[in-house]
Amino acid sequence: MTKKVGIMSMQRIINYGSFLQAYGLKSILEELGAKVEFVDYHPGKCLVEEKKESNKIKRLASKVLEALEIDTSLSNKINFINYKRSYKKKYLPMLDISTVANYNTKLDTLVIGSDEVFNCVQSNSNVGFAPDLFGANSEAERLISYAASFGNTTLEKLNHYHKIEEITSYLSVFNAISVRDENSKKIIINLLNITPNKNLDPVLMYDYIHKCNKIPSNLHLDKPYIILYGYSGRLTKEEAKIVENFAKKNGKKILFLGGIQHCNGVFKDCSPFDVLGYFKNADCIITDTFHGTIFSLINHKPFLTIVRKSENNSYGNQEKLTDLLSTFNLSHRAVSELSSIDSIYESIDYDYVEEKLAVEREKTYNFLKENI
Structure with a gap:
């Protein structure tokens, strides 16, 4: 009998990494014979006070101004703003996600993850402290995280x-x-x-390079290019320069993906x-993101990852990036400045x-096969 499996993740976030990790996990579960659907969570109140406007219209306006x-x-x-406006309409259907939220957890198994589903001390009102992401109120027969x-x-x-x-009580079940x-x-x-x-x-665990037939092979610019991958404006003006x-100096163009930065380049929607x-x-x-690093790894590309420390309530990527790079003996690709x-x-080995991916992929398939 086919198992009905739900994934509760960051699948609606406007972010390429969030999309590809969701698609990757869905693909792995389907390979294991599951019927997969995405399940939404109810955002909670932020534990950290959000500095930006809480009103959605004002927040959108502030994003445009940024x-x-x-x-x-x-x-x-203009291209970046249009990308943000049209992203969900164009790409969520590729995950079989509709505009109507799906809160149904009457499933054989609910899988929470991947992505930062447990990152509850943050100021993003689209997430906040959301008990759903810790399995609260789940009606699934089995509850796991991946x-x-x-x-x-x-x-x-x-x-603090x-x-x-509270979190211990959620996770204990x-x-x-x-x-x-x-x-x-x-x-x-x-x-x-x-x-x-x-x-x-999942972007590492699902073998995108050999299994996914949706990746075009002929995409390029009219001259050799460097990809600058990160959220808009998060690279400082000094870093971008x-x-x-x-x-x-090296006769390359700069391609912006995912966001625009403080320098000359080409943004692609x-x-x-x-x-x-x-x-x-x-x-x-050159990236300062977790998934930008992963996209570099699976494509065997030279890269540098800017690692930023968490200070006070500001965004930091140190915890996840140092762990990712050390897993592959690539800690030397991490830099604090450029x-x-x-x-x-x-050279990168x-x-x-x-070899490491082959071992980890087997572990992943075994874990999911045993637990769904």
Whole structure:
């Protein structure tokens, strides 16, 4: 009998990594014979006060103004705004997700993850502290997580906001827990006194390069290019200028994907599968994101990842990126700033990466097969 399996993740977030991890996990579960659907969660009140306007219209207006303030061409700004406006309409149907939220958890198994589903100490009102993401109110026969992450939520933050007891009570009813990084593993060990399974992100675990027939092979610019991949404006003007000078010195163009930055380049509004196609044909990649790093890895590209520390309530990527890179013996690809940008062409042992992926993919299929 076919198992009915739900995935509760960040599938509606306007982000290529969120889309591809959702598509990857769905594909793996379908390979295992499951009938898969995506399940939505109810956002909760933010534990951290959101600095931006809480009114949706005002928040949207502020996002538009932020984009217009980026120091790049007007055409890039317009294309980026149009990308944000049309993303859900164009790409969510590729995941069989409709505009109507699906809160049904009467399933054989509910899988929570991947992505930062446990990252509850944050100021994003689209998530907030959402008990649904910890399995509260689930009516599924089995409740598991897969490669779930607390992001930059730490034990110290959970204790500060007096959420340890509540989260422990939610997680204690899970049939199996899988996390994707050491910070998340540490939290689970401390809360539940068990060692969770540790699995890699679905974008790594689903073999996109050999299994996905939706990735175009002929995407490129009219000259060799560097991909600058990150949320709009998160690279500082100084960082963007270093990349611009590096590109000019080496006769490369700059391609923006996912966001625009403070320098000359070309922004492409394209599908998540097109993104992997552009990564495949890039000269090298500079990113400060988790999934930008993964897109580089699976395409065997030279890359540098800017690692940023969490300070106060500001966004930080240190917890997840240092763990990801160390897993593949690539900690030297992490930089705190770009003064050493020329090191991007130093060799990467992609034979080791592939050997590691083969082992981890087998672990993933075994874990999911046993638990759905």
